[in-house]
Amino acid sequence: MIEKEYIKELAHELMFDLSEEEVVEIQKEYETFSKQLELLEKIDTKDVKPMPYPFENETNYLREDVVTHVITQEDALRNASYSKEGHFVVHKVVK
Amino acid sequence: MNYEVVIGIEIHCELKTKTKMFSGSPTSFNEPANTCVNEIDLAFPGTLPTVNKEAVRKGIMACAAFNLEIDTLLKFDRKNYYYSDLPKGFQITQQFHPLGKNGYVDIEVDGNTKRIGINRIHLEEDTAKQFHIDDETLIDFNRAGTPLIEIVSDPDMSSGSEASAYVETLRQTLLYIGVSDVKMEEGSMRCDVNISLNKPNEPYGTKVEIKNLNSISNVARAIDYEIKRQSEILDKGEKVISSTRRFDESSRTTIEMRRKEGGVDYKFFPDPNIVPIRLSDDWVKEIVNSLPELPSERKKRYKNDYGLNDNEINVYLGNRDLAELFEECMKYGDKARSISNWLITDVLAWLSKNNVEIKNSELKPKELVRMIELIEEKVISSTQGKDIVLDGIMKGELTEDIINEKGLKQVSDEGMLLEVINKVLDEQPQSIVDYANGKDRAVKFLMGQVMKKTRGQANPSLANKLIVEELAKRINK
Amino acid sequence: MEKIYKAFEKAKNDKCNAIVTLVEPKENLNKGKLSGEPIILKDNISTKGIRTTASSKILDNYYPIFDATVVEKIKAEGGVIIGKASMDELAMGGTNLAAYTGPVLNPWDYKRMSGGSSGGSAAAVASGIVSFAIGSDTGDSVRKPASFCGIVGVKPTYGRISRYGVVAYASSLDHVGYFTRNVKDASLMLEVLAGRDDKDMTSSFKEVKEYSKLLNSDVKGKKIAVFKNVIDSLDNENTLNLFNDLLNKLKEKGAIIEEVSFDNDLMRTLFPVYFIIANCEATSNHSNLDGLRFGVSEDGDDTREVVINSRTKGFGSLIRKRFVIGSFGLHEENQEKVFKKAQRIRRLIVEEVKKCLEEYDCLIAPASNDIAPLLEGNKIDELSDKYLIAENHMVIGNFTGYPSMTVPMGFEKGCPIGVNITCKAFDEENMFNIGLAIEESTGLKDLVAKVD
Ligand SMILES: [Mg+2]
Numbered sequence A: 001m002i003e004k005e006y007i008k009e010l011a012h013e014l015m016f017d018l019s020e021e022e023v024v025e026i027q028k029e030y031e032t033f034s035k036q037l038e039l040l041e042k043i044d045t046k047d048v049k050p051m052p053y054p055f056e057n058e059t060n061y062l063r064e065d066v067v068t069h070v071i072t073q074e075d076a077l078r079n080a081s082y083s084k085e086g087h088f089v090v091h092k093v094v095k
Numbered sequence B: 001m002n003y004e005v006v007i008g009i010e011i012h013c014e015l016k017t018k019t020k021m022f023s024g025s026p027t028s029f030n031e032p033a034n035t036c037v038n039e040i041d042l043a044f045p046g047t048l049p050t051v052n053k054e055a056v057r058k059g060i061m062a063c064a065a066f067n068l069e070i071d072t073l074l075k076f077d078r079k080n081y082y083y084s085d086l087p088k089g090f091q092i093t094q095q096f097h098p099l100g101k102n103g104y105v106d107i108e109v110d111g112n113t114k115r116i117g118i119n120r121i122h123l124e125e126d127t128a129k130q131f132h133i134d135d136e137t138l139i140d141f142n143r144a145g146t147p148l149i150e151i152v153s154d155p156d157m158s159s160g161s162e163a164s165a166y167v168e169t170l171r172q173t174l175l176y177i178g179v180s181d182v183k184m185e186e187g188s189m190r191c192d193v194n195i196s197l198n199k200p201n202e203p204y205g206t207k208v209e210i211k212n213l214n215s216i217s218n219v220a221r222a223i224d225y226e227i228k229r230q231s232e233i234l235d236k237g238e239k240v241i242s243s244t245r246r247f248d249e250s251s252r253t254t255i256e257m258r259r260k261e262g263g264v265d266y267k268f269f270p271d272p273n274i275v276p277i278r279l280s281d282d283w284v285k286e287i288v289n290s291l292p293e294l295p296s297e298r299k300k301r302y303k304n305d306y307g308l309n310d311n312e313i314n315v316y317l318g319n320r321d322l323a324e325l326f327e328e329c330m331k332y333g334d335k336a337r338s339i340s341n342w343l344i345t346d347v348l349a350w351l352s353k354n355n356v357e358i359k360n361s362e363l364k365p366k367e368l369v370r371m372i373e374l375i376e377e378k379v380i381s382s383t384q385g386k387d388i389v390l391d392g393i394m395k396g397e398l399t400e401d402i403i404n405e406k407g408l409k410q411v412s413d414e415g416m417l418l419e420v421i422n423k424v425l426d427e428q429p430q431s432i433v434d435y436a437n438g439k440d441r442a443v444k445f446l447m448g449q450v451m452k453k454t455r456g457q458a459n460p461s462l463a464n465k466l467i468v469e470e471l472a473k474r475i476n477k
Numbered sequence C: 001m002e003k004i005y006k007a008f009e010k011a012k013n014d015k016c017n018a019i020v021t022l023v024e025p026k027e028n029l030n031k032g033k034l035s036g037e038p039i040i041l042k043d044n045i046s047t048k049g050i051r052t053t054a055s056s057k058i059l060d061n062y063y064p065i066f067d068a069t070v071v072e073k074i075k076a077e078g079g080v081i082i083g084k085a086s087m088d089e090l091a092m093g094g095t096n097l098a099a100y101t102g103p104v105l106n107p108w109d110y111k112r113m114s115g116g117s118s119g120g121s122a123a124a125v126a127s128g129i130v131s132f133a134i135g136s137d138t139g140d141s142v143r144k145p146a147s148f149c150g151i152v153g154v155k156p157t158y159g160r161i162s163r164y165g166v167v168a169y170a171s172s173l174d175h176v177g178y179f180t181r182n183v184k185d186a187s188l189m190l191e192v193l194a195g196r197d198d199k200d201m202t203s204s205f206k207e208v209k210e211y212s213k214l215l216n217s218d219v220k221g222k223k224i225a226v227f228k229n230v231i232d233s234l235d236n237e238n239t240l241n242l243f244n245d246l247l248n249k250l251k252e253k254g255a256i257i258e259e260v261s262f263d264n265d266l267m268r269t270l271f272p273v274y275f276i277i278a279n280c281e282a283t284s285n286h287s288n289l290d291g292l293r294f295g296v297s298e299d300g301d302d303t304r305e306v307v308i309n310s311r312t313k314g315f316g317s318l319i320r321k322r323f324v325i326g327s328f329g330l331h332e333e334n335q336e337k338v339f340k341k342a343q344r345i346r347r348l349i350v351e352e353v354k355k356c357l358e359e360y361d362c363l364i365a366p367a368s369n370d371i372a373p374l375l376e377g378n379k380i381d382e383l384s385d386k387y388l389i390a391e392n393h394m395v396i397g398n399f400t401g402y403p404s405m406t407v408p409m410g411f412e413k414g415c416p417i418g419v420n421i422t423c424k425a426f427d428e429e430n431m432f433n434i435g436l437a438i439e440e441s442t443g444l445k446d447l448v449a450k451v452d
């Protein structure tokens, strides 16, 4: 069983909220998930390294230090909800 | 009660590159907000990082300068946390495989040398700049993605003076090898200090972190204050609280920003978008071998070869451009002491008065040396050098041209000088009386008159000698 | 341009809810492999000045300022983009029921799903709007909907096609893939899309072959491994019959067919290993979606609250629930037994498959147990072998990065089902050749759903 408070904390660490129903759903889904985790535990992974990339061939490529691409301030701010004097603005609403 | 003080320092240092750590947009210095960015720096969806070769090169130089073992397999990890100055929601850093590890640097405190371990140097990227104004936060992403190295010391320091010597040595070295501007006031070098106190023979005490110290003197001040503060807490039998603090300039105290409870979980994992990069041994060797002279080596050379004193040497170690100018001058002359003297006093004064940076000045080193030679050969006086010639050569003119144009050559012809002196004595009979009555300053007055008549060109020591002789002749008559 | 306007009109009248954004066609004067060809893109492919939502509310107002590398390549070869297609929100799903614009319907039967997450792109090709559509494949997100929609779905080798500009889901599993209605077109499309891109450090330097010219259906002597664990987990007889018929025909063409079994305990981890790696990487990749620089921004008392509100309202329920799993798996105290454990098992699986493909030219299995499920279908037991293995075996292509494609195999109740093949790394030439042999064996080519 996974605690409701823990679920909410996990969500908050990723900066979002959950409704009470969603928390309950996660608790339920976690039951299945934890059984799937048991399937993992059955596999002996002693001395097996984690595999973070599909191919682990090393590359030699490094980007040369030459300006290749810069955008205009207008393009930078084009998608911002709020901007001011060339800056992105986080607008705080005082209730 | 006396406590053992344990200090470790983390330094973030912006690398001098043309482009960002993971994108091909330009690094900026005081450019208008959000003009040195592209979609990668702003973390638009679908963008991917690419590793800047020059940043890696400069990182390797820093590792070499501080004797670190260099890992030729370059790997990057994600440090996940949310903050509005961190566009991707994670910082790409090298948590698990730093570029360099296990190095050291020797520092000097009160004439003694101490070796400070450097635990690691790793590459990472800087965040955006934020401005909090009333109920708004303004964000400028020009700095976002700027290459950084983080230099983490071992907890080997035990006083404010050791810590400041360590930071100064690092600063000088990084400046000398040209990897960074290391301007603490402007934030291109930032310093976090970890400090704890414990009773002798007991385990380390609770660690307190002082963040973002912006000058070397503040490093020492903050540590001295913190030692005092923590000692008082421990003396009372109380516990030091694990916290992050900042140094307050005006009160010269440290102020708690937040407590550390359980630590933040950054959920580190290898960045799947950057496969391990193998650096060729030849390339790394080439970088290490082409490392410029380190300040510690230069210090020895200036002392042994040029006989400069510690004060002079320190000026050069703190000012690489001036040191380069000195090196240039030494190509044209061998009078190290007097060249150095002119540079440190008169040239620096001229530059600051005229608000010119060394690298933008038009001074030709050869001309400065020539002027010094002519002074020593008594062709011109040092007053003429300071007042007239220096200003010209600082603007790119030639020493000889100035002397000729302004007629500055000293009159060292005895006959000519005697003629002028006698004329002056004829005009100033009172001075002769004064001198006869033992008033020595009459000579100074007469000297002034001679200089006036020769438009400053009289060889001062010769003129002085002749005035005294002529006075004696007249009094004895 | 006539073909393009025709396609555009069809896209306008799309009945599957497949198109999110119509793009007014602009004439492309570039002559190339896609001259005059209308193209539809999954809505997670960045298009300059064209809305790109990844079917998430948080990106509802997002207009990229740059083109993804694949978009540049399509334009360079004369292709014309006419629309952006629906998908599961942020590509996190396998049904295309989780798009914030609503489910995509299967063009063969509107009561059924298209499959996901590239369901809109698949439906657009299957219903005859376009011959080419781009998708992305992190688990089986191109190959599964291809199977449900009766078309060809290709996921080439990891690094073969640049991911630059494709909204990331799980970077170590993400592939750009695509849909066509026949193998010949599929081989041609890879020539257009593949190649080294300096903007993507995982992109390969290997040369791109002229796959369409090398195409050859001769499978004489080719060694084909039948994925026995999948066959054993299937319970749909029709699917098995279609599959066995196909194997017999390939045998007649001279292919050597042998069964290969992997450790079944290992195969039962396919789904959880995928689920963990994908969700963990996704939580990190999607941390940029905070409403501050782009996307829908909600109000709040302070910066933190602005971000929390934007993310809470911007992400669907399913996404937030999966993020919780990702957050859980990466947590310091869980990382070893969840995320890293999954990554270690990934290595074991990859090593097994690699060994197998050193001996065989391809690994073959039905793409799934059944035809496309009904929109309101029965829930499958998520601990059964049918679910863990038969429905999810195609993630092997994402774990290994090996090229994998789905080709139509037959029909049940008037709806198609496909067969999947997986080959050695960068062996797309061989994959297309075997794919062509399958296509010739089944005769199922250029299928278009009869949309009423
Ligand atoms: Mg640190």
Ligand SMILES: [Zn+2]
Pocket (backbone or CB within 6 Å): B012, B124, B150
């Ligand atoms: Zn750092």
